[in-house]
Amino acid sequence: MPRPVYIVDGARTPFIKARGKPGPFTPVDLAVQCGRPLLLRQPFPVKAIDLVILGCVNVIADEMNPARVAGLRLGLSDETPAFTVQINCGSGMQSLDTAFRYIERGTADIVMAGGAEALSHSPLVLQRGAVDWFAELNRARSPGERLKVFSKLKLNHLKPYVGLERGLTDPITELNMGQTAEILAHLFGISRREADAYAAESHNRLDHATREGWLKGEMLPMVARDGQVFDHDDGVRPGSTVKSLSKLKPxxxxxYGKVTPGNASQITDGASWLILASEEAVSQHGLTPLARIVDSDWGGLDPSIMGLGPVTSVAPILRRQEMAVADVDLWELNEAFATQVLSCVAALDQPDIADGVLGLDGRGGRIERDKLNVDGGAIACGHPVGTSGNRITLHLANTLKRLGKKRGIATQCIGGGLGGAMLLEAA
Structure with a gap:
C-alpha cells in the first residue's frame, strides 16, 4: 500500500531581479542560503535525510549536479545521494513529485526537495559562425594557416547572445513564451485591460501579504559576500494600477499585443526547499506536518499553447479524486503571464473544453478570484524557472494552514507544451 507523504517544513529565498549582469548568488549559493537556516530549525539530524533532489534549468559550468554540490555545502553526509532534475519551468515541482514517489513506495523517509535558479547567470553564447571559426583556428597548425583563419574573422563573431533568449524560445514552434501567451489571449478573448488588472492585483496582493508578515518563516533573508542583505522580493511594485500598467508597450x-513587461513574470534569481517525510519519520522525530501530498500529475499539449498546461495536468487529478473545480479551496497557478492565467481560468469554465477535451464530466467551473493566488504570484515576485513549482507548493501548504482550508492545488505551465499539478490536503 502507498504510504502517506507529508510536507513538514519549507522555506525560500527572497526573489531578486536580474539586472543585466550576474547577480550575487549562483544556483547553489541560493540553495545553500535557503537550506542552511531551514535545516538548523529541524529537530532531526542531517544524517536522517535520505535523499536530496533539486530542480535547476540553467546549470552553470562550475556547479554540475547542483543538488550534490548544495548537499555537501549544507553539511549532509557524503553518503547521502543527490541528483538534479530538469523539466523547464516544472523542475522545482518535479523534485517534489520524485521525492513523493520515493517516500510513498517506502524507499526513503525524509527527502529534501527543492529548486534553485539564477537566471542572471545565464551564459553568453557564441553565434554558430563564431564557433566554427574558433574550431578552424584550433585546427590551424602553422603561422600561415592561423593568419589565413584570422582573415576570415567577422565582427558578428564577437557578438554573443544571452542563452536565456534561446531557452525561452520553443525549438519546435520557434515561438517564444510571450508569443504563446499572445495566442492564448487571442483564443480566449483576454483584453489588455483584463491582463493589466490581474497583474496589478498580483502586485498589491503580494505587497499586502509581505506587510502583514504572512511570509515570515517561509521567506528567509540572504546575505551576499559583500554584506548586502536581501530580505524581500525586490520586483514587487506596490500601488500598481491598470492606469500605471497601461503605459507600458507590448x-x-x-x-496590438496584450503581453507587456508589466503583466508578465519577471526574470529573477531564487531558491526554495521543502522537506518531505513519511508517517514513520513524522512520529519518530516529533514533526508537525503542514500538509499531505494527496496526488500529482503531468500533462502535455501543443507547445504553441503551452500556457494551458495547468488544465491538462489538473484534469487527471480531479477525475481520480472525483473532485470538481469548486471543491478546491485554494489554487496556486504560477503566473507566467496574466493572459495565460486568465486563459486557464476560462478553459476550465468552458464545458466544451472541460468536458469535451478534458473529460471532466461536469466537474469543470470557474476558479473564483478569492481562491486563486491569494497572496499574488510570479508577476509580482518573479519566476526563477527551476524554483517556481517548488515555491507555489510551499506557499500553498502554508496558506492552507493560515486560512484553515482543507484542499489546494499547485499547478503551472511548462515551456515545451507541458503542465504539472499537485494536490495538497491540510494536515
Missing part, C-alpha cells in the same frame, strides 16, 4: 506583438 513586448512581443507590437503594437
Amino acid at each position: 513586448a512581443f506583438e507590437r503594437p
